[in-house]
Amino acid sequence: MVEPVLKIRDLSVSFAAGDQQLAAVSNVSFDLNEEECLGIVGESGSGKSQTFLAALGLLARNGRATGSVLYRGQEILNAPRHELDELRGNRLGMVFQDALSGLTPTMRIGQQLAESAERHLGMSPAEARARALEMLEIVSIPDPAQRLNAYPFELSGGMRQRVMIALAMICKPDVLIADEPTTALDVTVQAQILRLLDGLKRHTKTSVVMITHDLAVVAGLCDRILIMYGGRPVELGATAEIFSGPLHPYTAGLLRSMPTLSIDPEVDLPAIPGQPPDISQLPAGCAFAERCERASDRCLREDPLLTARTNARSVACHFPLDGN
Amino acid sequence: MTDALLQVEALNVDYAVGSGGLLGGGRKFLRAVSDISFEINAGETLGIVGETGCGKSSLGKAILNLVTPSGGRVLWRGRDVTKMDRKELRALRSEMQIVFQDPLSSLNPRMTVGEIVAEPLRVHAPELSAEQRNKAMIEMLERVGLRADMQNRYPNEFSGGQCQRISIARAMIVKPKLIVCDEAVSALDVSIQAQICNLLRDLQRETGVSMLFISHDLAVVRYMAQRILVMYLGNLMELSPRDELFERPRHPYSRALIGAVPEADPNLRIVDSLVALEGEIPSPLSPPSGCVFRTRCPNATPACVGSVPQREAVGPAHTLACHHWRTLYD
Ligand SMILES: Nc1ncnc2c1ncn2[C@@H]1O[C@H](COP(=O)(O)OP(=O)(O)O)[C@@H](O)[C@H]1O
Ligand code: SF4
Ligand code: SF4
Ligand SMILES: [Mg+2]
Numbered sequence: 081m082v083e084p085v086l087k088i089r090d091l092s093v094s095f096a097a098g099d100q101q102l103a104a105v106s107n108v109s110f111d112l113n114e115e116e117c118l119g120i121v122g123e124s125g126s127g128k129s130q131t132f133l134a135a136l137g138l139l140a141r142n143g144r145a146t147g148s149v150l151y152r153g154q155e156i157l158n159a160p161r162h163e164l165d166e167l168r169g170n171r172l173g174m175v176f177q178d179a180l181s182g183l184t185p186t187m188r189i190g191q192q193l194a195e196s197a198e199r200h201l202g203m204s205p206a207e208a209r210a211r212a213l214e215m216l217e218i219v220s221i222p223d224p225a226q227r228l229n230a231y232p233f234e235l236s237g238g239m240r241q242r243v244m245i246a247l248a249m250i251c252k253p254d255v256l257i258a259d260e261p262t263t264a265l266d267v268t269v270q271a272q273i274l275r276l277l278d279g280l281k282r283h284t285k286t287s288v289v290m291i292t293h294d295l296a297v298v299a300g301l302c303d304r305i306l307i308m309y310g311g312r313p314v315e316l317g318a319t320a321e322i323f324s325g326p327l328h329p330y331t332a333g334l335l336r337s338m339p340t341l342s343i344d345p346e347v348d349l350p351a352i353p354g355q356p357p358d359i360s361q362l363p364a365g366c367a368f369a370e371r372c373e374r375a376s377d378r379c380l381r382e383d384p385l386l387t388a389r390t391n392a393r394s395v396a397c398h399f400p401l402d403g404n
Numbered sequence: 405m406t407d408a409l410l411q412v413e414a415l416n417v418d419y420a421v422g423s424g425g426l427l428g429g430g431r432k433f434l435r436a437v438s439d440i441s442f443e444i445n446a447g448e449t450l451g452i453v454g455e456t457g458c459g460k461s462s463l464g465k466a467i468l469n470l471v472t473p474s475g476g477r478v479l480w481r482g483r484d485v486t487k488m489d490r491k492e493l494r495a496l497r498s499e500m501q502i503v504f505q506d507p508l509s510s511l512n513p514r515m516t517v518g519e520i521v522a523e524p525l526r527v528h529a530p531e532l533s534a535e536q537r538n539k540a541m542i543e544m545l546e547r548v549g550l551r552a553d554m555q556n557r558y559p560n561e562f563s564g565g566q567c568q569r570i571s572i573a574r575a576m577i578v579k580p581k582l583i584v585c586d587e588a589v590s591a592l593d594v595s596i597q598a599q600i601c602n603l604l605r606d607l608q609r610e611t612g613v614s615m616l617f618i619s620h621d622l623a624v625v626r627y628m629a630q631r632i633l634v635m636y637l638g639n640l641m642e643l644s645p646r647d648e649l650f651e652r653p654r655h656p657y658s659r660a661l662i663g664a665v666p667e668a669d670p671n672l673r674i675v676d677s678l679v680a681l682e683g684e685i686p687s688p689l690s691p692p693s694g695c696v697f698r699t700r701c702p703n704a705t706p707a708c709v710g711s712v713p714q715r716e717a718v719g720p721a722h723t724l725a726c727h728h729w730r731t732l733y734d
Contacts, residue, residue: 239684266455267455268660268700272681274680275674278673295594296665299668300669300678333595337594339598339601339627340667341665345627348602355563355565
C-alpha cells in the first residue's frame with residue numbers, strides 16, 4: 081500500500097471572534113493520494129479554503145487549527161514557520177482565485193519564477209531563467225520570452241492565473257492546491273485554464289486539489305470528490321459514483337438543483353429549500369437538518385460523522401440514500 | 405406593426421473616456437453597445453449572454469433610461485422613450501423595474517425591509533393610504549418567501565438570497581410589465597440560485613411580466629429565457645430561440661461559448677470535451693476591425709478583417725452576424 085501524499089485527520093479550524101469561537105471547519109479527515117486529482121466542493125463559507133489554509137499554515141491570526149496533517153508521514157500542522165515556508169515554496173504549491181494576491185506586484189514575473197527555482201532547486205541564475213521560460217511555455221503564455229519582463233499588473237486575469245500556476249509548479253511539487261482558480265474568469269478563459277490544469281495533471285506526477293463551488297468543474301477533472309457543508313465533510317467518493325448515486329441528501333439536492341445544459345428548461349428545478357448555516361449559530365445535530373427532507377429527531381440531536389460505507393466511499397448522514 | 409412591449413432599434417451606447425489631449429484630438433469614446441436591435445414580447449424572457457465587457461449591463465441601463473443612448477431608439481409599447489413627457493416617463497419607471505447583481509449594496513442600509521419594499525408604491529401609487537401600502541407590502545413579502553415579521557429588520561441582517569428576494573419584492577410591488585435582471589443570481593450560492601430562478605419563473609407565470617435576463621452563465625440563461633441574444637464586444641453575434649441556439653449554434657462565438665461550459669458529466673473529460681478559444685477578449689477601447697470576434701474566431705478569413713458582417717435572418721426569430729455562417733458546420 082502506497083502512503084498518501086497528504087493524510088488529514090480530524091482537522092478542525094476555529095476563529096476567535098469577540099468572546100466567541102467560530103467553528104469554520106470541523107473534523108475533516110481524508111487522504112490525498114499519489115497522482116490523484118481530488119475535488120473539494122461546497123458553497124461559500126463551507127470551509128473549503130480554511131481547510132487547506134490551515135494545512136499549509138496560512139490561517140489568519142485569529143484562527144486556530146487542531147488535528148493532524150501528515151505530508152509523506154511528517155506532521156506539518158502548526159509546524160515551525162521556516163519549515164512550512166520551505167514546503168510551500170517547494171513541495172506544496174497553491175493557486176488562488178485572485179492571482180494578484182499570490183504574485184509580488186513589484187517584481188517582474190521572470191524574476192519571481194527564477195528566484196523560486198534558484199532557492200528551492202539550487203539552480204544557477206542562468207539555469208533558473210531558462211527554467212522560468214520553460215514554465216511559461218508549459219502554461220501556454222504567448223511570447224514567453226517577452227513576458228518574462230512583464231509585471232503582474234500588465235497581464236490579463238487569465239494570463240496572471242497561468243503565471244500563478246507556473247510559479248506553483250516550477251519546483252515540480254507533490255501537491256498543487258488550486259482554490260477557485262477559474263471563478264473570477266470569463267467562461268472561454270476558464271475553459272483554457274481547466275484544460276491547462278487537466279494537462280498538467282496528466283503529464284506530471286503532481287497530485288491536484290481542486291477547490292470549487294461548481295460541481296460541473298470537478299466532473300470532468302477530478303478522480304474523487306469531497307463535498308463540504310457547514311464546515312463539515314459530508315460525502316467522499318469517486319466522482320463517477322457520486323454523480324450517479326449520491327449518498328448524502330445534500331449532494332443529491334445539489335445535483336438535482338443545478339441548471340446544466342442538459343436539463344429540460346421547461347421543467348422547474350427542484351431547489352433545496354432554506355439556506356446554508358451561519359457558522360456562528362451552528363445547530364447541535366446535523367448542519368443540514370433544517371433543509372433536509374429525511375431529517376428526524378436523531379438528526380437534530382447527533383452530528384453525523386463521516387463514516388466509511390465501503391472502502392472507497394464515506395458519508396456523514398444518519399439516514400443516507402442507497403446510492404442507486 | 406408588432407405588438408412588442410419593448411423594441412430596441414440600432415442602439416448605440418458610448419462612454420467618453422478622457423479627452424484627446426491639448427492638440428485637440430477630440431474626446432475618445434468607448435462603444436459599449438453597437439447597433440443592437442431586438443424586441444421583447446409580453447410575458448416572455450429574453451436572455452442576454454456574453455463575457456466581461458460585452459455590453460450586457462450597458463444595454464440594460466440604456467433600456468431603463470439610466471444611460472442615454474448615443475444612437476438608435478428604444479420604443480416602449482411603440483413610443484420612443486426619449487420623446488416621452490414627464491407623465492409618460494413616470495409611468496414608464498413603474499412599468500420597468502430592475503434587479504441587480506449585488507443584493508446587499510442595492511438596498512438602502514438605513515431603511516427597513518418593509519420601507520424598502522413599500523417605497524415604490526409611495527412614488528408610483530400615491531393614491532394608496534398608508535394602510536393599503538402596508539397590506540400590499542406584507543402580501544409581497546410573503547409572496548417572495550419572506551415573513552411579515554421581517555419587515556422591521558434591516559438589509560444587513562439578511563443573507564444574499566434573502567436580499568435578492570427583497571429586491572424582487574421591491575421590483576414586483578408596482579406590478580411592472582418588464583423586469584431587467586442584471587446578473588441577479590450570479591453572486592448567489594449554488595443551492596440558492598435555483599430558488600431565486602424558480603421564484604422569478606413563478607412570478608412570471610402568475611403576472612405575465614416580461615423579463616430581460618442578463619447573465620454570463622449560459623446554463624442559467626438557458627433555464628430562464630425563451631430567446632437568447634449573444635453579445636461580444638458590444639455587438640450582436642446571434643439572436644436565437646433557445647433550443648435552436650443550444651442544439652445548433654450557427655455563429656462561431658455562440659458555438660465557442662457553449663463549448664466552453666463544463667458539463668456536469670464525469671464521463672466527459674475536460675481535455676476531450678471542453679473547447680477553449682485562443683486568446684482573450686480584446687480591449688473595447690480598440691476593438692478589432694471588421695468582425696469584432698475575428699481575433700479569436702477559428703473560422704476567420706481575410707473577409708472578416710475587411711468588413712463588418714451584417715445581420716442576416718437565418719430563420720423565424722433567428723438572426724446572426726457572420727460572413728461565413730452558411731458554409732460552417734453543415
Ligand atoms: N479570519 C477569520 N475570522 C473569522 N471567521 C473567518 C475568518 N476567515 C474565515 N472565516 C470564516 O470561516 C468560514 C469558512 O470559510 P472558508 O473556508 O473561506 O469557506 P469557503 O472556502 O468554503 O468559501 C466562513 O464562515 C468564513 O467567514
Ligand atoms: S443526518 Fe439527518 S438531517 Fe443530516 S443529512 Fe442525514 S438525514 Fe438529513
Ligand atoms: S465573420 Fe468571420 S471572424 Fe466573425 S464570426 Fe464569422 S467567421 Fe468568425
Ligand atoms: Mg474559498
